[in-house]
Amino acid sequence: MSQMLYNPFQDLIFDEHFCFLSGVLTNEKMTVFPEWLMAHFKFGDERVEMMDKAKSYHYEDLVLPCSPEVKLAFDDLDLKIQSAYEKGYEGMATLDQELLFQWTGRMVYGLLYYEMCYERDVLLKKGEEFQLSPLLRKRFSEFHLMLQSIIEPITFIGKKPWSIVVFPLKYSADIFSYRDDTINLMFSFGVDGFGFIACLQDNGVIKENQKEVLEKMKDHVLHPVQFEELYARFHYTDYILQYAPQYKIENGDDGITIEIDETAKPPKFGFWDEDVYAQLLSNYWQVYGIEKDHILPPQRPRLSFLENPYTQDFVDPESISLPY
Structure with missing residues (x-):
């Protein structure tokens, strides 16, 4: 795998001051679920549970640290998806599937990010080290690399x-x-x-x-x-x-x-x-x-x-x- 791009799964770095996608230092944030989607369906104040059911968050409180470049890229993508959404099935069916991959990937990765942070914090309180199996580390690393196609010259x-x-x-x-x-x-x-x-x-x-x-x-x-x-x-x-x-x-x-x-x-x-x-x-x-x-x-x-x-x-x- 390329060593040129940021890979948070290499050293299991999930820090609120590092952009989730590019790794650059930042104080900016973006929501895991697109703001227009939460506003349209009014589910921002509903709760989503972590996998162990012991912790939950309001959807609108799920945020990711991001660089201005990454936020702009996803804002632009949101406009494309929202425009297609307004045209119904025909609009969505004609979208480039890479755009759907990136748009969906943002939400899936955002939830994964919270799972990683939550599991890490639970283990730290027990004095245990946070680890991932080699299989999951590889899977998530490759997924993260593919998601970087929204800001990097990555070709499938x-x-x-x-x-x-x-x-x-x-x-x-x-x-x-x-x-x-x-x-x-x-x-x-x-x-x-x-x-x-x-x-x-x-x-x-x-x-x-x-x-x-x-x-x-x-x-x-x-x-x-x-x-x-x-x-x-x-x-x-x-x-x-x-x-x-x-x-x-x-x-x-x-x-x-x-x-x-x-x-x-x-x-x-x-x-x-x-x-x-x-x-x-x-x-x-x-x-x-x-x-x-x-x-x-x-x-x-x-x-x-x-x-x-x-x-x-x-x-x-x-x-x-x-x-x-």
């Missing part, structure tokens, strides 16, 4: 390091749904008009794995229960994915290039456990009162609102009677 060559899918979605007005998995670098976002799911460092493997259902979805406006099921499929597929992405990262006169190393060990998937998947899906469907036992009924196939379990045909969203 060939197949992109992420899976991002954008699709039409019908919600009641003013509802905003999002889920994240900071450790596995995943994010989902849904509003009335469109939704998208992002796996930020899987090298497109999960999208390829789910291509059959993605093809069936075309020309349909998803019901929210289908959106939740799709994210559950992506999330569980990531869980059983046995794959450590490898990259060729090179410095040149024109900047840094990042290319997927196709000679590395290919991805494979572990056993799909219906019981574990049903438990995960029930967490996403609990708003509809759908429990795990409803998803895996005795002597019957698993419940799905994406594919008919008998014919494998795509379920017409208009045939679903659940509320939006």
Whole structure:
């Protein structure tokens, strides 16, 4: 990996006086979640929990130290995303996916930053040293490098390091749904008009794995229960994915290039456990009162609102009677 750019995971530096992205000294800050997004959906005063559920923050209080250059770059990106957002699905679907990666990456990394700081502080109080496994250190370092593409001349060559899918979605007005998995670098976002799911460092493997259902979805406006099921499929597929992405990262006169190393060990998937998947899906469907036992009924196939379990045909969203 390039030693030219700042890498907070090399020495596990998460300090409020160092820009989270460039590492330069700063006293300026930016919010983890875009201010326009919090204002539009009025969730700034709601709380978000850390992974251990022992600590929570108001969304509007989640801030990152940043240089003026980094703040300007994300402000410019926000304007592009907001403009696309106002055009609904068509606007978001035509966005360069690198912009969606950067925009989503800001929020995922921001939450990861808080998890790192929180875990470090808890261990310090116990007199213990904060450490990360080599696998996580490598994953997060490469993710951070890719996110620096918003301010640095970084070029992605060939197949992109992420899976991002954008699709039409019908919600009641003013509802905003999002889920994240900071450790596995995943994010989902849904509003009335469109939704998208992002796996930020899987090298497109999960999208390829789910291509059959993605093809069936075309020309349909998803019901929210289908959106939740799709994210559950992506999330569980990531869980059983046995794959450590490898990259060729090179410095040149024109900047840094990042290319997927196709000679590395290919991805494979572990056993799909219906019981574990049903438990995960029930967490996403609990708003509809759908429990795990409803998803895996005795002597019957698993419940799905994406594919008919008998014919494998795509379920017409208009045939679903659940509320939006």
